[in-house]
Amino acid sequence: MAWSDFDITCMQRALDVAERGRGNVRPNPLVGCVLAKDDEIIAEGWHDHLGGLHAEQMAIHDAEDNGHNTNGSTAYVTLEPCNHYGRTPPCTEALLWAGISEVVIAHKDPNPVVRGNGISELIDAGMKVRCGLLEEKANLQMREFLYWCENRRPWVTVKIATDKNGSVDDLSKNAARFTSHECLTKVHELRKDSDAILVGANTIVRDNPSLTVRLVETDNQPLRVIIDPNKKIEDDATVLTDGYATKHLTTEFRGLESMLDMLGDLQIQRLLVEGGPITINHFLENNLVNEFILVRSDIEHNDPVIAKFNLESFTKIKETNWGNECVTLHQC
Ligand SMILES: [Zn+2]
Numbered sequence: 001m002a003w004s005d006f007d008i009t010c011m012q013r014a015l016d017v018a019e020r021g022r023g024n025v026r027p028n029p030l031v032g033c034v035l036a037k038d039d040e041i042i043a044e045g046w047h048d049h050l051g052g053l054h055a056e057q058m059a060i061h062d063a064e065d066n067g068h069n070t071n072g073s074t075a076y077v078t079l080e081p082c083n084h085y086g087r088t089p090p091c092t093e094a095l096l097w098a099g100i101s102e103v104v105i106a107h108k109d110p111n112p113v114v115r116g117n118g119i120s121e122l123i124d125a126g127m128k129v130r131c132g133l134l135e136e137k138a139n140l141q142m143r144e145f146l147y148w149c150e151n152r153r154p155w156v157t158v159k160i161a162t163d164k165n166g167s168v169d170d171l172s173k174n175a176a177r178f179t180s181h182e183c184l185t186k187v188h189e190l191r192k193d194s195d196a197i198l199v200g201a202n203t204i205v206r207d208n209p210s211l212t213v214r215l216v217e218t219d220n221q222p223l224r225v226i227i228d229p230n231k232k233i234e235d236d237a238t239v240l241t242d243g244y245a246t247k248h249l250t251t252e253f254r255g256l257e258s259m260l261d262m263l264g265d266l267q268i269q270r271l272l273v274e275g276g277p278i279t280i281n282h283f284l285e286n287n288l289v290n291e292f293i294l295v296r297s298d299i300e301h302n303d304p305v306i307a308k309f310n311l312e313s314f315t316k317i318k319e320t321n322w323g324n325e326c327v328t329l330h331q332c
Pocket residue numbers: 054055056081082083090091092
C-alpha cells in the first residue's frame with residue numbers, strides 16, 4: 001500500500017489526539033480520528049473518556065461545529081470503526097450518515113466478534129477502505145488493550161527504585177527521601193495509566209502508602225491490590241480506610257496466575273507492580289512480567305538493602321531520565 005505524505009500526516013495527527021484520552025477510557029482503547037478534504041484537515045476527534053463519544057463521532061461533530069461539510073471527506077481512524085450498539089450507535093453508521101467516502105484505518109479491531117466487523121460493513125456500503133497506515137505506532141499506543149484482548153490478563157509493568165548501588169531500601173534512622181519531584185510526577189503518570197497497582201503486605205505494614213494518583217490530574221483512581229495471605233496488615237491501613245477501591249487478597253489468594261485471570265475478568269488491562277523485591281521476584285520467577293522499569297538514583301543509602309533481579313530474558317529498550325533519576329526500560 002502506497003501512502004502519501006498527507007496520509008501519514010493525517011494518521012499521525014489522529015494518533016496524537018488519541019493520547020488525550022489516556023488514563024480515562026479503559027477498558028476501551030485510545031482512539032483518534034481526523035477528517036480531511038481536498039488535502040486539508042477539517043476536523044478531529046478522540047475517545048475522551050469512558051461513556052463519551054467515540055473518536056469518529058466527535059470528529060463529525062467537530063466538523064459540523066466549524067461549518068465544514070463532511071460529504072466526500074476521508075476519515076483517518078487509528079482503530080477499525082465499531083459496528084455494534086454499545087454506549088453509542090455504531091461509528092460505521094455515523095460515517096455513512098456523514099457522507100464520508102473513504103476510511104483509512106491504522107489497526108484492525110482485535111475483537112471483531114464483540115465489536116462487529118466494521119470494515120466489511122463499510123465496504124458493503126460502497127466506501128473505499130484502506131488499512132495498515134502507521135499500524136505499528138497504533139499497536140504500541142493500544143498495547144495493553146490488545147494484550148488484554150488476546151490474553152484476558154493485564155499487561156504487567158514492574159517499577160522499582162534503587163540507589164546507585166542497587167539498594168532498594170535504607171534501614172538507617174534518618175533515611176532521606178531519595179526520589180526527585182520530577183521523578184515522583186512520572187511515577188504518578190505511570191499510576192494514572194494503570195488500572196491497578198499491586199504491592200505485597202510488607203510494603204503496607206512498613207510504609208502505609210496510599211498508592212493513589214495525586215501529582216497529576218485524574219478522574220479515577222486505580223484499584224489497589226494487596227497480596228496478604230497471612231493477614232499481616234492492620235484494619236486501619238490507609239488503603240483499607242481511605243474510601244478508594246482496594247482488593248485485599250488474604251486466604252483466597254491462590255497464586256499469581258489465578259490472580260491475573262481474576263484481574264483480567266475485572267477488565268484490568270495494565271497492572272503496575274510497585275511492591276518490594278520479594279513480590280517482584282515472585283512475578284519474575286513465574287515469567288509474569290511484561291515490562292520492567294528500573295529507576296536508579298545517584299544517592300547512596302546509609303544502611304542499604306541490596307536486591308537482585310534476574311532480567312536475563314529481558315531486553316533493555318530505552319534509557320531516559322525522570323528528574324535526577326536514570327530510568328531504564330526492559331521488555332520481555
Ligand atoms: Zn465507535
